[in-house]
Amino acid sequence: MSEPPLPPIGMLAELTHRCPLQCPYCSNPLELLKANRELDTQSWLDLFSQAADLGVLQVHLSGGEPTLRRDLEQLIAGLSARGVYTNLITAGVGIADGRIEAFAQAGLDHLQLSFQGARPATTERIGNHRGSHEKKLETARRTRAAGLPLTINAPIHRHNIEEVPEFIDLALSLGAERLEIANVQYAGWALTNRDQLMPERAAVDRQAEIVAAARERLTGIMNIDFVTPDYFAIYPKPCMGGWARDAFMVTPDGTVLPCHAAQTIPSLGFERFGTRSLAAIWTDSPAFNAFRGTDWMQEPCRNCERREIDWGGCRCQAMAIAGDAAATDPACAKSPIHARMAMLIDEAQRAATVPSKDEPFVYRRIGVVTEPA
Amino acid sequence: MMALRERAMVSLQSVPSLPKHVRIQYDPVRQAFAVLSPEKVFWPNEISLDILRRCDGRSTVGHIIAGLAADYDAEQEAVAADVIAFLQEWSDKLLVKL
Numbered sequence: 132m133s134e135p136p137l138p139p140i141g142m143l144a145e146l147t148h149r150c151p152l153q154c155p156y157c158s159n160p161l162e163l164l165k166a167n168r169e170l171d172t173q174s175w176l177d178l179f180s181q182a183a184d185l186g187v188l189q190v191h192l193s194g195g196e197p198t199l200r201r202d203l204e205q206l207i208a209g210l211s212a213r214g215v216y217t218n219l220i221t222a223g224v225g226i227a228d229g230r231i232e233a234f235a236q237a238g239l240d241h242l243q244l245s246f247q248g249a250r251p252a253t254t255e256r257i258g259n260h261r262g263s264h265e266k267k268l269e270t271a272r273r274t275r276a277a278g279l280p281l282t283i284n285a286p287i288h289r290h291n292i293e294e295v296p297e298f299i300d301l302a303l304s305l306g307a308e309r310l311e312i313a314n315v316q317y318a319g320w321a322l323t324n325r326d327q328l329m330p331e332r333a334a335v336d337r338q339a340e341i342v343a344a345a346r347e348r349l350t351g352i353m354n355i356d357f358v359t360p361d362y363f364a365i366y367p368k369p370c371m372g373g374w375a376r377d378a379f380m381v382t383p384d385g386t387v388l389p390c391h392a393a394q395t396i397p398s399l400g401f402e403r404f405g406t407r408s409l410a411a412i413w414t415d416s417p418a419f420n421a422f423r424g425t426d427w428m429q430e431p432c433r434n435c436e437r438r439e440i441d442w443g444g445c446r447c448q449a450m451a452i453a454g455d456a457a458a459t460d461p462a463c464a465k466s467p468i469h470a471r472m473a474m475l476i477d478e479a480q481r482a483a484t485v486p487s488k489d490e491p492f493v494y495r496r497i498g499v500v501t502e503p504a
Numbered sequence: 505m506m507a508l509r510e511r512a513m514v515s516l517q518s519v520p521s522l523p524k525h526v527r528i529q530y531d532p533v534r535q536a537f538a539v540l541s542p543e544k545v546f547w548p549n550e551i552s553l554d555i556l557r558r559c560d561g562r563s564t565v566g567h568i569i570a571g572l573a574a575d576y577d578a579e580q581e582a583v584a585a586d587v588i589a590f591l592q593e594w595s596d597k598l599l600v601k602l
Contacts, residue, residue, distance in 0.1 A: 138533050140545055186533035188545055214529055216540040241525050241542040280525035282542055303509075308525070308598050309542060351511030351596040356543075 136375065136414060136423060138186030143380035143391075146175070146206070147195040148497070151224050152258035154247060155492035156286060156321035156328055158391045159195065160382075163497045169383045172202040174405065176209045178381065181409040183213040191243075193220040195383070198230065204237045211238025218243060220284075223270030224263050231270070235277040242274045243282040243311075248290075249297030257290065259494050271305040282309035287338070287360075288328035289483065295338050299345050303353055310353060312342055314360035318392035318447050324492050329479035335363050362472045366437065367444025367460035374422035374446055379413065387412045389419055392447035396456045422446050427457055431465040512602040514565060514592045516584075521561030523601045528556060541599055551576075555590055559600055565591065 148163040170178070179190065190210050197203060198221055210217045219234060223244045231242075244267060247257035251264035274281050283302040287295065295312060302310040314335075315321045315328055330338075342357045349355065361368065371378050375389045382388065385404040393399065399418040413419060421427065425438050432443045443449075444460025452461045452471060459466040512518075522528070526541045537553050539546040548556060554575075558568045569587050573580040594600040 184533075186531070188529070188531060188538055188540060189543075216527075216545075218542060240540075243542075278524065280523070280542060351598070352509045354598055 136419075137377065139182075139377055139379055139413060140187065141189045141191065141378035142182050142187045143191045143193055143378070144175070144179075144197075145193050145195060145380065145382050146197045146200045146203070147383050149199045150194055150196040150222065150495075152196070152222050152247070152260050152263065153494035153496055154258050154286070154320070155324040155494055156288060156315040157495040158316070158319060158321075159495070160319055160392075160394055161323065163495075164383045165497060169200075170385045170404075172205055174385060175202075175206055178385065178404050178409060179206070179210050179215065180213060181404075183210075183215050185410050185413060187215060189216040189218065191218045191220055196222050196224070198226050204230075204233050207234055207237040207239050216240050221245070221270070222258070222263075223267040224258075224260060225266065226270055226273075231273045231279070232277045235279050239279060241280050241282065243284050244271055244274065245284045245286065246298065246301065247286070249285070249294040249301050253291050253294060256491075268305070271307075275306045280309075281305065281307045282311060283307045284311045284313060287312055287314045287330070289330045289334075290328070292330045292334045292338055295341050296345075299341075299349075299353075299355070303349075307353060309356065311356045311358065312338070313356075313358035316358075316361065316445075316448075318395065318445075318451065320493070320495050322451060325475070326479040326482035327492055329362065329476060329483070330360065331480060332363065332476065335360055361445070361448065361460075361462040362476055364462045365464045367441045367448075367462040369441045370445035370448075370460075373442035375413070375419040376423065376442065379419075387416070389422075390445075390447065393418065395447050396450050398456065422457070429457055429459070431463075431467075432459050435465065512595050514588050514595060514602060516564065516566035516569070518565045518591070518602045519561060519563065520559040520565065520568075520591055520595075521601050522556065522559055523598070526599050528553070539599070546599075552590065555587055556594075556600075559591075 147169055148159050149166060197219060207217050217239050218241045219239055220243045246254060246267055248254040254264035255261055271281060285298040299310060317325050321328060342355060346355050371390045380388050380391060386401050387404055388401055399421060401418050402412050402416050428438060428443055432438050444462055446456045448460050448462060449458040450456040453468055461468050461472055463469060529538055529540055531538045536547055539548055569580060569584045573583045591600055595602050
């Protein structure tokens with residue numbers, strides 16, 4: 132690296148891997164950590180304080196289900212005291228009475244609530260949790276009653292892509308300021324379930340039209356963020372805004388990562404908060420420096436005019452599909468193996484027409500994939 | 505269920521303010537003012553910052569324009585067009601309330 136890295140702006144804190152839902156595209160790793168591996172309250176508070184010193188302005192409190200942490204109010208208060216903008220990312224199932232009000236009083240700035248479907252049956256089937264849709268509606272109502280701004284997050288795949296117009300109506304009816312139509316990213320659990328989740332090309336095209344029209348119609352009423360599906364793309368996304376460029380994440384045991392799926396890159400080793408300071412990890416960790424900037428790039432990225440727009444795309448997708456974390460993201464039309472994306476879409480369509488087993492998905496559960504000794 | 509909202513349009517009589525989920529904050533690390541909002545951080549230039557600071561929930565757009573024109577020694581008409589366009593854009597992103 133020729134220049135020292137700029138300070139990070141955002142941090143995603145996965146407070147726990149515990150979750151009442153079992154979504155088959157969960158962004159947590161296949162090897163989920165049990166509660167006894169989670170950082171304690173004081174460690175999170177120390178980490179947040181170091182993050183604020185380092186320049187972090189926004190912290191996203193996520194999981195798993197972050198509200199399962201009984202100290203969540205305390206963690207929010209700690210961040211708020213440092214002026215950090217706090218965003219709670221929740222599945223909104225099983226939050227005890229009065230807690231959302233307590234989060235607001237502790238200084239929570241914003242709440243993001245996921246809906247697995249716009250219809251109750253879809254929500255229940257995807258999350259494998261009976262009654263979850265009603266509970267989420269109640270969480271949305273309590274969030275608005277507590278005076279908190281609300282984003283509805285809708286992860287999109289084959290089983291709910293036709294519900295996109297209903298997701299838009301749902302978010303409007305709940306008084307949300309923002310709606311995220313987020314096509315599932317195929318890493319971790321979603322990669323395991325890729326054939327079951329991959330939408331059809333025609334449905335993807337329809338979705339793009341529906342979202343474009345809704346954005347126009349709802350200007351100044353509700354913001355719609357559209358996370359497009361990589362496998363159908365021409366150019367890759369600037370994953371995380373560039374590797375270790377302005378954001379990072381922390382797993383429940385304090386491991387500091389450049390992105391959700393970074394641990395799927397076998398050549399990289401990651402450090403845990405506590406063994407070194409956050410500043411040292413951000414600046415010096417070999418894993419953070421591995422794909423920082425543009426020096427690591429191969430062709431066609433190295434001389435591409437888009438190299439500082441998309442930063443080469445997703446390193447984990449390059450690893451998963453090209454078998455090389457330093458390759459161009461295969462989502463890019465300039466990647467020599469871009470055609471493999473279309474083949475994988477076709478393979479998924481064929482697999483999806485085969486009659487399914489008892490369970491349609493490999494649901495996300497602790498212990499489905501055993502932890503190494 | 506709440507009534508369906510409508511797009512707010514800026515007029516000289518509008519009284520803009522920052523919604524609760526948007527705040528201006530000085531960042532000592534970068535020595536600059538940041539606008540914090542859900543999922544996004546903005547780094548406004550000096551004039552944008554000056555407009556946003558005047559969105560105090562009491563001043564009308566007309567009053568804000570007059571103040572800016574006086575402070576920057578500029579034509580009120582030119583200032584008006586810029587300020588109205590700026591506030592409409594920020595209102596459309598739900599970052600300013602009218």
